[in-house]
Amino acid sequence: MSIRSLLFVPGARPERFDKAMAAGADRVCIDLEDAVPPDQKAAARAATLDWLAAQPPSAAVGVRINGLGTVEGLRDLVALAESEARPALLMLPKTGHAEEIRIVRSVLGDAAPPLWPIVESAGALRAAWDIAAAPGVQGVLFGGADYSADLGVTLDWEPLFLARSTLAAACANAGIELLEVPHIDVKDEAGLDAGTRRVKALGFSGRACIHPSQVATVNQVFSPTEAEIAQARRVLEAFDAAGGAAALLDGKLIEAPVIRSAQRVLARAPLA
Structure with a gap:
């Protein structure tokens, strides 16, 4: 079964990890990137890997590391390689080309989990077909917020339509999954439902969430009746x-x- 919903939880808040797992999402993803302040990166990394190492192999919990173009991203990757933690997936933010996928798999070796690059720039969109087809990639997350900032446009449907359509075609060609960017207004239930239905119609297989309250709606939209x-x-x-x-x-x-x-x-x- 494909991933309908993926719930992000801040890596700096380990007390929320168990609560996130109980929210009903198909996958939980501990975020070491945007949700963690710079001065808390090391503590969040250690807490996350320790918690993951204690989970059973069936735990549906992944990790979003920092970008490989940053020192913190490299530290995340090395720490993961040396850890007993076995995440269900590994999200790679700011992925710009397929070579980054090869590097991650080379470092992690046989312990490499399914990889989820995040496409969130104009340059990455140009390389989307190669990224989606790279060995080890299970799916792609559309990083709509960073992509819109890269282009200097709003998060409205029209400015991001080309990016979404391109990613839908690239992922369909590669036979992998595609998740939509989270709906940033957690109180806008109507907007969440409407936007999720639009991306489903476009070919997306699921959506990321930033609050447990969003999970039920996303699951319902992406579940067949x-x-x-x-x-x-x-x-x-x-x-x-x-x-x-x-x-x-x-x-x-x-x-x-x-x-x-x-x-x-x-x-x-x-x-x-």
């Missing part, structure tokens, strides 16, 4: 009954694109 699941099963049953050939269901033609759509629905179903 019972009716959608039932119809997807009918499509596959009709296709199988036809021996894998084109068939008709309710007067409509069932062929390869319809089959792929039905399979995608079932892949996102909790009990599929």
Whole structure:
């Protein structure tokens, strides 16, 4: 099942780690980057790795390190390589090219978790196809806030439409997941719902969250309904009954694109 929701929790607030895990998100991501002040980086890194090392292998908790172009990012990577911690995913902010993916995998070796580069600049968008297709990449997060700042535009839909469409195509081509930037107004439930539905329609597979209250809405939007699941099963049953050939269901033609759509629905179903 793909990741519908990913909840960020500040690495400088270890008392919130367990609470974040209970929020219902598909993944929790401890943030060592933007959520941690410079003078707390070392303490947050140590607390995060110690806490992760004590978790069972099944814990769905990842880490966002600092950018590899910074001293703190390099310290994060070395500390992770030397730690007993095994995060469920590793987010790489400010990723500018696919070579950074190779470097991380080279340092971490067999212990490298699934990688999630964050595309958040005009230069990174140009390299998005190579980044998405790099070995070890499970998905991409669209860093819309930094991207909009890089371009000098607002976070409105129109200025970011090209970036979102480009990333959707790049990730679909690579067969990986794509998460939307968090909705920054935690009290704007209507805006969260509407914006999440728009990116889902564009091809995104999930969305990051910055507050536990956002998780339920994001999960609901990215979860197929019972009716959608039932119809997807009918499509596959009709296709199988036809021996894998084109068939008709309710007067409509069932062929390869319809089959792929039905399979995608079932892949996102909790009990599929």
